[in-house]
Amino acid sequence: MGLLDDLKGKAQQVIGGNEQAIKDGIEKAGDFVDSKTGGKHADKIDAVQRGASDFVDKQNNRPTSDPVVEQPPVAGQPPVAGEPRQPGL
Template identity: 60%
Template sequence: MSIFDDIKGKAEGLIAGKEDAIKGGIEKVGDFVDEKTGDKFKDQIDSAQQAASGFVDGAAK
């Protein structure tokens, strides 16, 4: 077992049952950053949002 397996296990425990709220927060933070930067980094922010939401979906399984 690696340290990453241990971290993933802890993340799964923290995320379980809160997936929608976490993904909603990810969306709000991304929208806030887009607003403050004038959409200058919109593509990068969208990619980060998708990756973070994907992690939440993967950890929930």
């Protein structure tokens, strides 16, 4: 077992049952850093907060957001930006 696997296992043990307290701590820490930087890096701080909260959720196999459901293209309409075009559409 590698060092990262060992750390992940320890993190899972600590997180178990304390998810909300940990997520509250993540939020408070991010808000503290944001206040100290005058909001200069708010977007980056928010991204780190989301990533850390998602990590906490994933440790208990909880979904972090609604599953993405892809809709098939409708004949006669152009594809949504970023989707490859299909022949005949």
